Amino acid sequence: MTTPPAIEVKNLTVGYEDLNAVRGVSFTLPAGGRMGLVGESGSGKSMTALALMGLLPAGWEAHGEVLHDGVNLVTETDKALSSRRGRTISMVFQDPMSSLNPVRRVGDQIADVIHRHNKVSRRDAMRQAVDLMVQMNLPRPDQLARSYPHQISGGQKQRIMIAMALACYPQLIIADEPTTALDVTVQKQVLRLLNAATRERNSALLMITHDLPVIAAMCDTVAVMYAGRIVEYGPVQDVFRNPRHHYTRGLLDSQPTMDNIALDGSSRLVSIPGMVPPLQRLPSGCAFNPRCPAATEKCRTEMPELGPNGAACWHPVGAVQVVEA
């Protein structure tokens, strides 16, 4: 018997009134698997994550299927979802500074999660919380557990958040740009910790970021999102070595490497011309067509679906360009 996937998303659409920020996204993350979700700000990756958690802002609605642990999360009641959040599916947010309750001791905040989902005494929950803090490499965990969020550093706060997310050995952890708000010097430590801790627990990881090297280092598969759709999806090595979609290609080209950074100031970094289109004015056909170097008439009228090559593109990179009559 094969283990069911950690999460299976089928044709997920997330919208506010008639504006859709996510337009028909599908992917499968196997148990213990690790997938990266990349894209520019506004591409719909955070909304996808919040939809999986059932934590969309007021007025937003999700449609489609999100299968997890035998149920469709999209149609579950808030109460039923509450008993899963933090237990089978949990999330690490972007800004640890504002994500912890400022009036509760951090140790209590971890213990709260354990106590809420397990039949353990308050005292045992607290003991487990301190254990978790040890695993998170937090210094003097006994003392730190009694601190309030304002007394500890940003990196420490994010470790506390990760401890809260991991506390109940969830099947899936969603990390939404977990290091964006941190100092560069602690980013790597926190990522390494998240990586090791999820692997140890065999929790699947959905890593949302626009930091491509992070995905290359931590994930097996990657989905590239643009304007609410997945435009390229496949194993990390394939996608990054051999991008088929021109948007993925553009993203990779705009990463600074030792080759394209000129230390004398004459930077040769490439950037993708134009901007992500606003939801109200999505171009017809392929949403990337106004910025795409290979766009043709077909791209402006017909929307490409994800093909067997893993890219939703009429004229994938490397294919022979067919000039249409």
Add this chain to the structure above:
Amino acid sequence: MPVYIARKLAFFLLAVLAASIAIFLLIRGAGGNVAAVILGKDATAEAINALAQQYGLDRPLFVQYFDWIGNLLQGDLGRSFRTNEPVTDLVVSRLSISIPLCVSGLILGLVIAIPAGTYSALNSDKPLGAVIALLSQVGIAVPVFWAGILLSLLFGVRLGWLPTGGWTNWDVSFWGAVRSLVLPVISLGLILGASLTRYVRSAVLDVMNQDYVRTARATGMTRMQALLQVGLRNAALPIATVVGLQIAELIGGTVIIETVFSLPGLSRMILANVAAREVIVVQSTVMLIIIFVMFINLIVDLLYGVLDPRVRLAR
């Protein structure tokens, strides 16, 4: 926390001291010859001198000040020039009306504002939420005396359920006293509750949009649990601040309401004594009210320390 309490207490004492000096100088220093003020412009020079000597008003100001403060600290508020009654006795019987009125009004205001403000914050799209927001606006616009008069017309004159005014003392009839206070307390509480509702509403709205409420939900709290355990606990901080600021307004409302309902409370006593030029009585009772306001603010400050570790642990 002990450091925080000590600092707030020290600040309270300093503020009371400063207020006492200010009041003393305003009333004694600015008015010229106090004895002449008390006796009016037809008094003879002999009478003025006699009164000044009798009450020690001819001594240097700072001697008089320390005399007054020394007596205040012993609970002696001085004597009325006219009736020679000790002010302390007068005040104590008045406070047995004013303090229950003020405190019950505040409690009623909170009892109205916290649920109403929370509900309208979470249900701004539903009819009842909008009705609450509207009523709160109306309540802010209505002057407290008018609310008092309307309530008195309805429940006193029309329905005859409650007295339209006047006072039955506690020792005469406990329930009689309570009945005399019901309408004044409701008037104060409604008006205070209306403005507090708006603050509660915006505090809850603000807090429920915070990331840490989302975290609470992401770790398994239902919407209601997140509101009660995380939201309101954090919203209590701005609400406590606003309540502290509203105390002065509440005292002002008490003065008016005591007049509307003919309650012989402390504030009416002050008004009568100002008219009668009872300098000592006015000076001491105003001082008492100031101490009361500052004391409530001290309590709010201490509460703030209890509610917010960032305040308590700050250096």
